[in-house]
Amino acid sequence: MSLILAVSLAKTSELYSSHGIPLARKCSVPQIGIVNCHVECLHRDMPEITTLFSSRWLILQKIQHWEFVRRPSANAAVGILAITPENEIILVEQFRIPMQRSVIEIPAGLVGDEPEHADESLATTAQRELLEETGYLAHDISPLISSPTSAGMSSEMTHLFLATNLEKKHHGGGVDGESITVHHVPLSQLSAWLAEQTALGKLIDFKIHAALYQMMHGPNAPLPA
Numbered sequence: 001m002s003l004i005l006a007v008s009l010a011k012t013s014e015l016y017s018s019h020g021i022p023l024a025r026k027c028s029v030p031q032i033g034i035v036n037c038h039v040e041c042l043h044r045d046m047p048e049i050t051t052l053f054s055s056r057w058l059i060l061q062k063i064q065h066w067e068f069v070r071r072p073s074a075n076a077a078v079g080i081l082a083i084t085p086e087n088e089i090i091l092v093e094q095f096r097i098p099m100q101r102s103v104i105e106i107p108a109g110l111v112g113d114e115p116e117h118a119d120e121s122l123a124t125t126a127q128r129e130l131l132e133e134t135g136y137l138a139h140d141i142s143p144l145i146s147s148p149t150s151a152g153m154s155s156e157m158t159h160l161f162l163a164t165n166l167e168k169k170h171h172g173g174g175v176d177g178e179s180i181t182v183h184h185v186p187l188s189q190l191s192a193w194l195a196e197q198t199a200l201g202k203l204i205d206f207k208i209h210a211a212l213y214q215m216m217h218g219p220n221a222p223l224p225a
Contacts (some may be wrong), residue, residue, distance in 0.1 A: 089212075092180050
């Protein structure tokens with residue numbers, strides 16, 4: 001089954017430039033995990049977009065009555081569900097300033113936000129972010145699902161990947177300015193471990209559950225015995 005999405009030219013450049021999708025023609029974009037999605041770039045009346053505020057990292061804009069944020073140099077993010085040969089999930093923990101709490105997450109990062117990575121594919125970005133944050137190189141990486149990060153607040157899309165056949169290269173921890181703790185949690189103990197972290201006052205990112213569900217129940221999930 002395929003889904004036809006009509007994307008206005010005003011937003012197509014922002015939404016897909018980091019993916020290398022040319023404008024003004026019919027182009028195929030793999031829609032992760034659910035359907036094969038064909039994006040047809042159509043000329044249509046473009047909504048008026050008003051910029052209310054702009055900084056190095058965020059832009060606050062308005063279409064009609066609706067205010068939302070976007071990033072100046074990236075409009076997509078990746079998240080990586082990394083599973084070791086020992087059947088452990090690799091999670092990361094970092095203090096998130098907007099929440100003022102430590103958050104347990106899957107490894108993640110922005111797509112094309114730095115000039116040296118502007119032409120990266122989604123899968124390459126996922127591999128790089130996993131290596132930077134956890135120290136693991138994924139020899140096999142496959143798409144799980146894509147979804148709006150927060151459709152009422154941001155134009156950003158998040159693309160989730162499954163990473164397997166992992167090779168440990170270093171201890172991880174992120175790049176300059178990041179302070180990331182890496183956790184290895186047996187999948188059989190994940191629920192109990194997350195409950196313990198919650199009891200300690202930490203927040204749990206829902207993308208952990210979304211990625212696990214898609215791995216187990218998505219189109220590429222293992223067939224039942």
